[in-house]
Amino acid sequence: MAITDIEIAFDYLINQKDFMTGDNKIISITLTNTGCKHEKDLNHIITNRLFNTIKNDYRNSKEHINYVFVIEYPELISQGNYLPTNCEVHTHIVINTSLMLERIAGYIMTTLPNSVDALLEDITDRNDKSMYIGYLVKQAKNNYIFSDDSYNYKISINERKLIALNTG
Numbered sequence: 472m473a474i475t476d477i478e479i480a481f482d483y484l485i486n487q488k489d490f491m492t493g494d495n496k497i498i499s500i501t502l503t504n505t506g507c508k509h510e511k512d513l514n515h516i517i518t519n520r521l522f523n524t525i526k527n528d529y530r531n532s533k534e535h536i537n538y539v540f541v542i543e544y545p546e547l548i549s550q551g552n553y554l555p556t557n558c559e560v561h562t563h564i565v566i567n568t569s570l571m572l573e574r575i576a577g578y579i580m581t582t583l584p585n586s587v588d589a590l591l592e593d594i595t596d597r598n599d600k601s602m603y604i605g606y607l608v609k610q611a612k613n614n615y616i617f618s619d620d621s622y623n624y625k626i627s628i629n630e631r632k633l634i635a636l637n638t639g
Contacts, residue, residue, distance in 0.1 A: 473617060473618075473619065473621070473622060474608050476622070476624070477539060477541065477604070477607060477608055477622055477624070478604055478608065480539040480624035480626055481539050481565065481603070481604045481607060482604075483537075483626045484497070484537055484538070484539055484565060484566075484567045484624075484626055485497055485565070485567070485600055485601060485603075487537065487567050487626070494569050495567060495568070495569060495595070496567070496568055496569075496570075496571075496572065496593055496595050497565065497566070497567050497593070497594050497595045497600060498565070498566050498568065498572055498575060498591055498592065498593055498594065498595075499563070499564070499565055499591070499592045499594045499603065500562075500563070500564040500565075500566065500575070500579070500589060500590065500591050500592075501561065501562070501563050501564075501589070501590040502517075502561060502562045502564070502579070502583065502587050502588070502589050503559075503561040503587070503588045503590075504559065504561075504586045504587055504588045505559055505560060505561060505562070505583070505584065505586070505587055506559065506584045506586050506587075507559060507560050508559060508560070509560065509620075510542040510560055510618060510620040510621045511620040512560075513542050513560050513561075513562060514542060514620050514621075514622075514623055516583060516584075517540055517562060517564070517583075517623070518623050520582045520583065521578060521579065521582045521583060522536065522538060522625065524578060524582050525570070525575075525578055529570075533569070534568075534569045534570055535567075535568060535569050535627065536566055536567075536568040536569075536570060536575075537566065537567045537568070537624075537625060537626045537627055538564060538565065538566045538567075538623075538624060538625055539564070539565050539607070539622070539623075539624035539626075540562050540563065540564040540565070540622060540623055540624070541562065541563050541607045541608065541621060541622045542560050542561070542562045542620070542621045542622065543560060543561055543562070543563070543621070544560055545559070545561075563606065563607055565594075565603065565607070572591055572593055575591065576589065576591055579591075
């Protein structure tokens, strides 16, 4: 079910046209060196610190941000070679937003731990962006450690209606 949730949310996200401005961007973000040892911790930080801060700052504006993210363990663990203890989790995020990429980077740097390394890429014009879903769900398809805490999403389909919100 988690994989289906992520796939549906991602499809809405990259194809979204409702109420959005002409300046929509689809941005891919990878966060590593998070300092988090568990999916639940990183999920809380991303959802409650990063995205809720952005949402609150732009509550009374026409700006928007919709997202889907997946939290993963390092590759050695996802291959089944080690147990998921005493290692840092990382995340892959895809957002559809009217905000500038530099503004998103600023929020990441001010709301997440100083140790975080962030790679942001505007994938709006990439012809292969629809294939990115395979990258997002690879760990969920390949092992047993993917849980409800491993992902989250929020997609507004218009100014008043929320299509999806994973509550874990």
